[in-house]
Amino acid sequence: MARRRTARRARTAAVLAAAIALAAAGCSGSGGKESEDKPEQSGGGGEGPGTARMKIAMVTHSGEGDTFWDIVQSGAKKAAAKDNVEFLYAANKDGKEQAQRVQQYIDADVDGIIVTLAKPEAMRDAVRKAVAAGIPVITINSGAQFSKALGALSHIGQEETIAGEAVGEELNKRGLKKAVCVIHEQGNVSLEERCAGVKKTFRGSVENLNVEGTNMPSSQSSIEAKLQSGKDIDAVVTLGAPFAAASIEAKEGAGSKAEINTFDLNEEVVKxxxxxxxxFAVDQQPYLQGYLAVDGLWLHKTNANVVGGGKPVLTGPAIITEKDVPALEKYTANGTR
Structure with missing residues (x-):
């Protein structure tokens, strides 16, 4: 293992030496050499960063059809194209499966790994193995409180309890009294923290409702049944953008007057x-999470930088309402917000 870490340090040193040599010679950013590894350039038509090809993998807890992670990947791919990075992606809602994916990337000797810690116990050993193998890790989106202890360079995302507290305060401003907090993935610590945060600051009552997040018709039926049985429910808080639409349909089916609010933003939520x-919606800027994670690993390898100085880098929360729509429509239409 020590031999492997030494080899990795040697490769990093070689990358830095090459970059310095190119700068001293006044070479172009691409090094004046075409390569099959050259990344697709961004719309500006600029050249690459002049650093050696890297391979960075991301493993998340995304369920099938979760558009939030499309936006995360969009940001990661943009940074990868800029930084001459081959970006790899895998997802599974099962923690053990996520850990196995991390192990596969360790075995493939990638240059960096990005992970979510929605189920930290399942991911703990895999993350520690990556760090022990000399592979830098950045965590995003979930499990900020576990990141440093597992040896990750930094965590990028929103503080989930604080985000939940912000929702509770917004519900108070709106004069609402009884809320249902819809959890679409049982065992996900971040979702539980959000609902706990809502309960902490909301002066009304909050009841959690667990639904089958990977089965939208079932989720909609569960929400509709809850609204039918609780006519005094005046607020529904969903924890992911796709569930806002399901809740709107459920509200109509139940003949409810409850206000629908959601965590996360996408084009449909803006509409x-x-x-x-x-x-209202709670924006945690998923594009930024993906972009900064890839860029952070590139900066660490090429210049020994640590984004956030070892502390979490917050990308949210921000409360988004109808008045914010004009400023956001073009970005959500592009799939970047």
Whole structure:
């Protein structure tokens, strides 16, 4: 293992030496050499960063059809194209499967790994193995409180309890009294923290409702049944953008007057805000999470930088309402917000 770490340090030193030599010679950013590893350039048509090809993998807890992670990947791919990085992605809602993916990337000797810690116990050993193998790790989105102890360079995302508290305060401002907090993935610590945060600051009552997040018709039916049995429920808080639409349908089916609000933002949520079908959304900037994670690993390898200085880098929360729609529509249409 020591031999492997020595080899990795040697490769890093070689990358830095090459970059310095290119700068001293006044070479172009691409090094004046075409390569099959050269990344696709961004719209500006600029050249690459002049650093050796890297391979960075991301493993998340995304379930099938979760558009949030499309936006995360969009940011990661943009940074990868800029930094001459081959970006690899894998996802599974099962913690053990996520850990196995991390192990596969360790075995493939990637240059960096990005992971989520929605289920930290399942991921703990795999992350520690990556760090022990000399592979830098950055955590994103979930499990900020576990990141440093597992040896990750930094965590990028929002502080989930604080985000939940912000939602509770917003519900208070709106004069709401009884809320349902919809958890679409049981065992996900970040989702539980959000609902706990809502309960902490909301002066009304909050009840958690667990639904089958990978089965949207089932989720909608569960929400509708809850609204039918609880006519005094005046607020539904969903923890992911796709569940806002399901809640709107459930509300209509139940004949409820509850206000629908949601965590996370996408093009559909912005349209729902504009149509006043939902009251507000909580934006944690997933594009930024993906972009900064890839860029952070590139900076660490090429210049020994640590984004955030070892402390979490916060990308949210921000409360988004109808008045914010004009400033966001073009970005959500592009799939970057």
């Amino acid at each position: 729902q805000l504009k149509a006043q079908q939902i009251g």
